Amino acid sequence: MDRYSRQVLVATVGKSGQEKLLKSRALVIGCGALGTVIANNLVRAGIGYIKIVDRDYVELDNLQRQMLFDEEDVEKGMPKAVAAADKLRRINSSIEIEAEVKDVNRKNIEELIKDMDIVLDGTDNFETRLLINDACFKHNIPWIYGAAISSYGMTMSFIPKVTPCFRCLVSSLPAPGSTDTCDTVGVLNAITSCIGSIQSNEAIKILLGDKDSNQKLLAIDLMERSFEQIAVKKRDDCPLCRDGEFEFLNKKGPSEPIKLCGRETIQITPQREMEVSLEYLKEKLEKIGDASYLGLLLKFRVDQYELIIFPDGRAFIKGATDKGIAKSLYAKYIGA
Numbered sequence: 001m002d003r004y005s006r007q008v009l010v011a012t013v014g015k016s017g018q019e020k021l022l023k024s025r026a027l028v029i030g031c032g033a034l035g036t037v038i039a040n041n042l043v044r045a046g047i048g049y050i051k052i053v054d055r056d057y058v059e060l061d062n063l064q065r066q067m068l069f070d071e072e073d074v075e076k077g078m079p080k081a082v083a084a085a086d087k088l089r090r091i092n093s094s095i096e097i098e099a100e101v102k103d104v105n106r107k108n109i110e111e112l113i114k115d116m117d118i119v120l121d122g123t124d125n126f127e128t129r130l131l132i133n134d135a136c137f138k139h140n141i142p143w144i145y146g147a148a149i150s151s152y153g154m155t156m157s158f159i160p161k162v163t164p165c166f167r168c169l170v171s172s173l174p175a176p177g178s179t180d181t182c183d184t185v186g187v188l189n190a191i192t193s194c195i196g197s198i199q200s201n202e203a204i205k206i207l208l209g210d211k212d213s214n215q216k217l218l219a220i221d222l223m224e225r226s227f228e229q230i231a232v233k234k235r236d237d238c239p240l241c242r243d244g245e246f247e248f249l250n251k252k253g254p255s256e257p258i259k260l261c262g263r264e265t266i267q268i269t270p271q272r273e274m275e276v277s278l279e280y281l282k283e284k285l286e287k288i289g290d291a292s293y294l295g296l297l298l299k300f301r302v303d304q305y306e307l308i309i310f311p312d313g314r315a316f317i318k319g320a321t322d323k324g325i326a327k328s329l330y331a332k333y334i335g336a
């Protein structure tokens with residue numbers, strides 16, 4: 001308890017509040033600019049169990065804002081979830097921290113969120129957020145949305161049966177190319193720190209039992225110094241709130257390639273669960289290109305492309321702008 005003494009002194013926390021936090025379980029989905037800030041705050045605050053899920057690995061241009069990583073993580077090509085968990089365990093060894101290197105999708109999200117008291121959004125895309133929204137409302141788990149770009153960002157807490165849902169806020173998926181991304185307009189580390197901190201604090205409030213104070217969308221622009229609270233209403237035509245329809249969770253069909261936010265990279269996910277021997281694959285690939293096995297992932301360069309292959313069979317195809325090209329490179333070098 002000593003390590004939390006300054007937090008226990010805060011009237012809204014107190015000793016009993018801290019005990020509650022120590023018994024709480026949180027899932028952080030996405031461990032980039034928002035996720036590192038969220039996970040860092042929650043670990044230091046003494047949330048008893050924290051799981052971090054992320055599909056990506058650390059690159060040099062992440063260090064400007066992704067607070068748990070350093071140059072050594074870049075050199076080693078560390079998966080973000082693993083690098084974050086390693087660092088966080090050195091910060092607080094008295095709580096349980098788990099890392100999973102995987103893409104969150106409709107097949108695994110329910111398994112990931114079950115037994116959680118709260119879910120935090122550190123993702124960078126609408127597809128995953130709509131999936132989190134479906135799964136959390138189905139399993140009655142609060143989740144905290146966060147997004148940031150350039151100098152502005154927003155956050156809102158979604159509590160099943162209490163607040164509107166994420167679909168009430170965005171109604172449907174934006175058309176590809178219609179929204180700005182970090183790729184086109186960049187992002188400042190102050191706004192991601194700010195939004196991530198507010199998300200973690202809202203999570204703590206909810207874990208302490210406060211479900212009333214945070215029902216508005218908070219929009220911040222640091223360059224304008226504007227903080228705006230915007231009321232969001234339940235939509236009469238929301239398929240989730242009105243009909244209990246889990247459209248994104250129940251979607252059928254194969255996993256499609258995904259274009260990753262912020263770079264010319266396409267992710268291919270195998271259609272069934274598998275485990276790839278990266279050492280074996282390296283032996284095969286080094287005959288036709290430049291392959292390096294980094295322990296937790298395999299990098300393979302051929303022509304103008306770079307393939308990053310994970311043990312679960314997923315691959316990032318860098319340099320591919322077209323999903324068809326990415327698919328055929330995957331089939332050619334990794335297997336159909």
Ligand SMILES: [Zn+2]
Pocket residue numbers: 164165166167168234235238239240241242
């Ligand atoms: Zn809704």
